[in-house]
Amino acid sequence: MSHDDFAFEPVPGLPERLPEEEVILWQGRPDAFALARDALNLPWVAGYFGLLAAWRFGAMLSEAPAGTALAGATPFVLMGAVVCALLWLVAFVQARATVYTITNRRVAMRIGAALTLTLNLPFRQVAGAGLALRRDGTGTIALELMGDTRLSFLVCWPHVRPWRLREPQPALRCIPDAANVARVLSEAAEARISTPQIDRRPEPAPFAAE
Structure with a gap:
């Protein structure tokens, strides 16, 4: 029987129901393969273990038969496969636990696999946005x-945006169709910021002349 760990959410990806005037424009989550590639550097890790295996094979080949050299390089291949499998599992779990939401008022990010939290980022707290687009x-x-x-x-x-440690920038990481999502975000933010905000305060008591 299937079980949804986030069945308690009134709206998927959000900790509470939206106000009447707020609507969801887009929801999505990271692509697991892209997250493993870009955030966890899976190709670089695989290449590192591949180089170790090749170096071990070449070093032993000058002193031993090809079969023996291949056997000596095999542990590096196996270790690389295990590490890459673990990185892929981490990326899959992170992608599965994440929901990004864009409404007409804010960006919400439900993130975290072990410790789940939701970031609410109203457009008026966002100074700008940048898109890093892949060929796929x-x-x-x-x-x-x-x-x-x-x-x-x-x-x-x-x-978060990579390598911004002092001033972290939250990021919608490795999302499919990122160009279209960026357009939705840009249009929603511009519309929200250009809408005048009315401060509803009680009217002051009329002035009474003595």
Whole structure:
């Protein structure tokens, strides 16, 4: 019997129901393969163990038969396969536990596999956004926050822009059809920011002349 670990959410990916005037424009999650490739550097790890295996094979080949040299290189291949499998599993679990949401008012990010948290980023706290697009259509949209907004890089990883440790930027990592999502985000943010905000305060008491 299937079980949904997030069945308690009133709206998938959100901790509470949306206000009446707020609507969801897009929801998605990272592509697991792209997350393993870009955030966990799976190709580089595989290449590293491949080089170790090739070096071991070449070093032993000058002193032993090809079969013996191949047997000596095999442990590096096996270790590389195990490490790559673990990285793929981490990427899959992270992608499965993540939901990115764009509404007409904010970006919400439900992230974390072991410790789940939800980031609510109203458009008025976002100073800008940048898109890093891959040839396969996947990409990362990083959000530059206003100066008074601070996040923890380690808590939000891998859902942050790489190598921005001092000023972490939350990011929609490795999402499919990233160009179209960036367009939706841009249009929603522009519409929200251009809408005047009315501060509803009680009317002051009329002035009474003595």
